[in-house]
Amino acid sequence: MRIGLIYDVFEDYPWRDGEPSDADAEYEPVDTVDALAGAVEALGHRPVRVGTAFDLHARLQEGLDIDAAINISEGARSRNREAYAPILLEMADIPCLGSDALTLSVTLDKAWTKDIVRAAGVPAPVHRVYGGVPDIDPDDVPPFPLFVKPRYEGSSKGIQPSSRVDTLQELRAEVGRQTGTYGQDVIVESFVRGGGEYTVGVIGHDPPEALPVLQRAVETTTGIGLHALEHRGAVEPTEEWQYELAGDLTPELESSLQNLTLRTFDALDCLDFARADVRVDTAGQPWFLEINPLPTFAPDGTFAIAAELMNTPYDDFLADVFDRALRRLQIG
CATH class of the missing domain: 3.30.1490 (Dna Ligase; domain 1)
Structure with missing residues (x-):
């Protein structure tokens, strides 16, 4: 099959005067697109590098011929931006791996997401x-x-x-x-304090599978996750950040974090892959922070680390994730 890849790399960001320095932080390095292409090839299919949602729109007008698509495109500026590519694909009757446009739009809205997961019984601040x-x-x-x-x-x-x-x-x-x-x-x-910060990946569907939990370092003075302070375009510190691994990731806590994430994944109708961030307080209570159904697949990102913990080569790991999604769509 011909599998289209829809993505935004850093050089694609449509900069405007006066935008913050981290405006392109959600975009990807080319290495991520290479990883997607390698996984598609490992499945015996042909990757077709389409580019951004705007490239997708133009190429559909030209008669783009693909059997399915993998979308990691973030768009820009609009609260509907993550829905651009899935909607275009849906209108063109092209199956798309991952969550649909509605889930992507809702989960980009941090307030609505909190309302939905709290209604589903998931603890959220x-x-x-x-x-x-x-x-x-x-x-x-x-x-x-x-x-x-x-x-x-x-x-x-x-x-x-x-x-x-x-x-x-x-x-x-x-x-x-x-x-x-x-x-x-x-x-x-x-602001949840005391028991540490964690991130949990999920893959598959019916049932989804929670990946090994990853603990995140927190900056010692503010207690903010170090990754959040070191993101692309962030303010540079006057001196190197000091950090610690707060809390203790026991098997019992890992199971609790995985279950919370799976409940969140289901409550928001996520499909195929996502990553959630969770904090634990001093009493050991986990609290949901946010979920990303368009997580990075960068070779040094969360999913790559999880694959390493599972002793699985990253190409094989991604191939399995996409194969499960294709079988869900009944086109694998």
Whole structure:
């Protein structure tokens, strides 16, 4: 089969004057596209490198001939941006691996995602949504410390040490910074402390399978995940970050984190692959933070690390992920 690859690499970002330095943080290195192509070839199929959702739109008009597609395209600026490629593929009657447009749009919205998973019984921190500083009601602010991040972004965009706030004055300053810089609402949620930060990958469907849990380092002063402070385009520290591995990843905790992630995956109708971030408090209670059904497949990313822990070559791992998805679509 001819399997189309829909993606945004760093050089594809359509920069505009005045955009933040991390605007392209969700895009991918070419190595990621090479990994996707290698996995498709390992399955005996032919990868067709289409490019961005806008490239897909143009090539469909020209009669693009593909049997299915793997989409990791993020788009830009719109809260519907992750739905561009899946909608075009759906309209063209081309099967697409991974979650559909509705799930991608909902999960990009951090506030709606929290509402849905809480309704499904998944523990998630209390949150508020602010469109600007005037929206902050001092009598309706969750207990400090709090964490502030853009509502419709991923890959830690917008996060820096000031994102964790301990006072009303700091909250106002951070809400003003982020809404002014990113031109969108922010979500403000209780900051979970004490038991560490973890990420959990999921692959497959009916039933989905949770991968080995990965523990993340946290910066010692703020308690923010180190990966969130070191993302592409982040503010450079004046000196090297100090960090620690807070908490203890026991077999019991790993099982609990995996179960929580699978419940979240199901509640949001995710398909084929996703990655969730979870924090644990001082009492050992896990709290869902967010889920990404368009996770990076970079050769040094979460899924590659999980494959290494499973003693599986990365090409073979990705081939298995995509083969399961093709069989779900009944075209494998």
